[in-house]
Amino acid sequence: MRKTGLVGIYKIECFEEKLVYIGQSINLLGRIKNHKSALVNNKHVIKMLQTDFNKFDFTLEIIEHCDNDELLHKETWWIDYYLHKNYYLYNTVFDTVNPPKILSVHKDYYKIIDRTYNLLLTKQLSLEYLDDFLSSI
Numbered sequence: 288m289r290k291t292g293l294v295g296i297y298k299i300e301c302f303e304e305k306l307v308y309i310g311q312s313i314n315l316l317g318r319i320k321n322h323k324s325a326l327v328n329n330k331h332v333i334k335m336l337q338t339d340f341n342k343f344d345f346t347l348e349i350i351e352h353c354d355n356d357e358l359l360h361k362e363t364w365w366i367d368y369y370l371h372k373n374y375y376l377y378n379t380v381f382d383t384v385n386p387p388k389i390l391s392v393h394k395d396y397y398k399i400i401d402r403t404y405n406l407l408l409t410k411q412l413s414l415e416y417l418d419d420f421l422s423s424i
Contacts, residue, residue, distance in 0.1 A: 295352040296361050303343045308377035309365045311358040319347050336377045
């Protein structure tokens, strides 16, 4: 059985780049501590997040407390909130069965892919940066 504590939604935010990671946990303090430890020790599994953490200032904070059965709904709401504020998300995963198709963690957010593609086209996102991200899979 997993350890439970404060339940809710947290974020890891890079203000300079308008990037955010939204997460949910049944043990918020432990989860944030794990993220912080991985980032400080240069071992975070999201390589793009790690690369940015090494260059920019970040905040890690709890943004909402909720019940266990509300976690997915609340996480999705916060992802949508930041997308509408023109933030980009670290919350992406790659479909390794049919590369190079990029999928969002939440299937309704394919616009993340459009934004990433447009950033590449307009050279606002470097290929080196994307390469770092792709090498994390």
